[in-house]
Amino acid sequence: MALFNRTKREINAKIVYFGPSFAGKTTSLQFIHRKLKPDHRGAIKTMGGQKDRMLFFDFMPPELGEVNGFRVRFHLYTVQGEVTSPSTWKTVLKGADGVVFVADASGERVSAAGENLQRLREYLQSYGQEFQDVPIVLQCSKSDLPGALTPEEMAKHLDAAGMAAVRASAKTGEGVLQALSSVVKQVLKRLREQEPEEETLDGQEDAGTVAPSVSLDQTEEQEGAVPAVSADTLASPVAGAIAAPVGTVGEPDLAIAGPAEMTPDGRCCVPLAIRCGERERRYVLTVFLTAEDHHDN
Ligand SMILES: Nc1nc2c(ncn2[C@@H]2O[C@H](COP(=O)(O)OP(=O)(O)OP(=O)(O)O)[C@@H](O)[C@H]2O)c(=O)[nH]1
Ligand SMILES: [Mg+2]
Incomplete structure (x- = not known):
């Protein structure tokens, strides 16, 4: 669930890159990070143990526009490496506003995608959420490899007909921003549907705000650039929650x-x-x- 920071007039939304091991989650996040202008994103951070480390960063490109007077900061999360404890994924998925399900479409690992999608379903259900409650995009990774299944074939194999599916290669970057853009648009749409009661408290009604087109493709590539660490960057889900209590006043x-x-x-x-x-x-x-x-x- 997105967190509203009324002082900063920001909404903090969380998108989780979930999927089988070795499917391209980390490579995708690194690609996205490189594509965003340093002014618009925080540093990539990691947290956790040696095996299952959480990797995350936030971004807020101005072209995303506002939701009823609130700017939206997206926090992208994944878990890196061999995940030994299901609680790691469950912790990361808690409060997710959207999920990019990164599946290896190259053939051998397609069955792992099925198992992981089922796991995702169970984890979300443990928080009372069904697939239809959460924006989910199927990123068919490794499509650059010979014999890779098409997004249609993957969706059929995974029995995920209603899910937006994108042909992608985290290695070349094909489809990675498109998958992100798709989930971001869905999250923004839901925020606009949910949000009015928060913003009207400040008397800042802006019901006419038009959904902005998400134009991540217009961001500059900054290969090797030192990322600007935004002072607003939240260090962890807990820190984020502390920094952004929902609709509250005073010190927590x-x-x-x-x-x-x-x-x-x-x-x-x-x-x-x-x-x-x-x-x-x-x-x-x-x-x-x-x-x-x-x-x-
Ligand atoms: N050819 C090709 N290789 C890829 C692609 N995505 C990732 N790889 C490679 O696959 C390997 C695993 O990629 P990662 O991004 O680390 O995968 P991951 O899902 O983060 O893996 P874990 O952290 O172990 O769960 C790396 O060697 C990547 O270079 C892709 O789309 N095409
Ligand atoms: Mg990884």
């Missing part, structure tokens, strides 16, 4: 809401409660603990 209070728990893979999970005015939200702060010195005696 943060409290530890229960005992910390250790997981078998070395994570320490600390329940937190963040209160702002009348509203309270619960989060789990997950940290990886690494012993520097280990003595049995």
Whole structure:
């Protein structure tokens, strides 16, 4: 669910790049990052353990326009490397406003796409969301390889007839911005359908705002450029939530809401409660603990 920051008049929307391992998620995000002007995006950041690291950055190109007086900042997320714990993907998918399902269309790995799509369905259902509730785009990656299935064949194979499907190659960049653009448009459309009650509180009605065309293709390529770290860049989903409490006033209070728990893979999970005015939200702060010195005696 998008987070409204009324002070900055920004909406923070989250798009998750989900899919089987080795399908091209990281390569896609890196390509997108290179294509965006440094002024319009934050640095690529990573967080987490050695195996399943979260990779994310945010962007806000002005051509996206506004949603009823709010600018929209998109946060793109994926999980990198071998994902050992389903909770990693579930955590990243929590509150997703849109998903780009990156599937390897090159043949051998098509069955992995089916299994992962089913997993995506289950994870979303665990948050009470069905496929039809969430904008999802099927990015048919590795289409540059011989024998790759077409988007139509992939959609049929995955039984995903209603999903927008894009022929893509993360390696060449073909279709990557198109897939992003497609999900961004769907998210903006939904935000416009949901949002009015937030903005009318400030008396800034702008019901006539026209859906802007998403023109990511017009951004400049900045190969090798040092990314500008936007002061607005949110460091994590939790930091984002703290920075952007929904429709609240005053400073948020943060409290530890229960005992910390250790997981078998070395994570320490600390329940937190963040209160702002009348509203309270619960989060789990997950940290990886690494012993520097280990003595049995
Ligand atoms: N030919 C071709 N190779 C690709 C494409 N996308 C990714 N690759 C290659 O496939 C390998 C895996 O790509 P990644 O982007 O790391 O895949 P990923 O989905 O992030 O993988 P995990 O992080 O392990 O889940 C790399 O060697 C990429 O260069 C593509 O569209 N075409
Ligand atoms: Mg990756």
